[in-house]
Amino acid sequence: MQRLINGFWSAMREHYQNFLHLLPQIMLALLVFILTLGLAIFIKRWLQPRILTQTKDTLLTGFLAQLGYWIIMMIGISMALGFLGFDGVVSKLLAGAGLSAFILGFALKDIGENFLAGILLAFQRPFRIGDRVESNGINGHVTSVTLRETIIKTLDGKDVYMPNGLLIKSPLINYSVDGYLRIDFTLCLACKTDLPQAVALMLRALNGVPDILQEENRKPEVGITGIGADVVQVKSTFWIHSFNPDADGVKVKNQAIQAVVGVLTKAGYEISSEVP
Known part of the structure; x- marks a missing residue:
């Protein structure tokens, strides 16, 4: 029993001595990793505003900044492993990159696919x-x-x-690529409705909504899209600026429906819930 205890303490002393021997290398590797992390964060923050001066594309800017961050991190991790005496391991990893890529290609297929897709989206x-x-x-x-x-x-x-x-x-x-967004809604009117007058009233109501565009080829339109036994389906279409933060599509659509229903109701037209 005493022999086992002595052997245990002897092994612990040996590991302790080895740890003390490696402590400077561990501290140096840790310092390199911390400095690399700080440098990577600095490079990411430094790159973004400078790339933005060349292009206003925030998508590409963010991608390039992230790419620079990970390149610096990979270099720093490799240096830290070298200080710990794992430079041989790093060399073997690099030498076996072809085999590793083949194996990881199956294991990390989705991650690699999304990474490459991110590159395509950025460019x-x-x-x-x-x-x-x-x-x-x-x-x-x-x-x-x-x-x-x-x-x-x-x-x-x-x-x-x-x-x-x-x-x-x-x-x-x-919906935002050209700065325009088309919105529509449909109402059902009774067949006995004076359709030309109803359409004129609806157009007048749409033209009175502030955020609805009046540009050429993007003016509000009203047309009949369906006829049933007792009702006529009338569709209203209009455009808004999608780059305008105040012209929210849902808000403008609500305003347009309220305006159209208001003028039709005031004029005595019957709006039906039945769909032809």
Whole structure:
């Protein structure tokens, strides 16, 4: 028993001596890692405003800043491992990069796919930060793009973290790309309605809503889209500026419906809930 205890303490003393011997290297490696982390954060913050002076594309700017951050971090981690005596391990990892890439290609397929998709999104720029987009059943405004995912804030305030690969492989609708957004709504009027006069009243009401555009080829329109046994389906269409923060689509649509229903009701027209 005493022999076991003596052996245990002898082993502990040996490990302790080894630890003391390696302590300067550990401290140096830790210092290198901390300095690298600070440098990577500094480079990321330093790059963003300088890239923005060359381009106003915040999506590309954010991607390049993140890329610079991770390049500095990888260099610093490799140096820290070298100070700890793992330079041979680093060399073997680099030498076996081909095999590692082959193996990791299967294990981390989705991560690699999303990373490459993030690169494509950054350079193709199908949308900008703040654009309203729709894809895979998600409709909202783009708030951020990382190397792996795109963050979309939906119209009801939810943050959706959508993998970049899904955006590349699926149809993407950008409602803000040209600064215009078309909105429509449909009302059902009784068949006995004086349609020309009703249409004129509806157009007058739409023209009176402040944020509805009156530009050429983007003026409000009202037309008949369906006829039933007792009702006529009338559709109203108008445009707003999607870059205007005050011209919220939901708010303007509510104002337009209230204005149209108000003038029709005041004129004595009957609005039906029945759909032809």
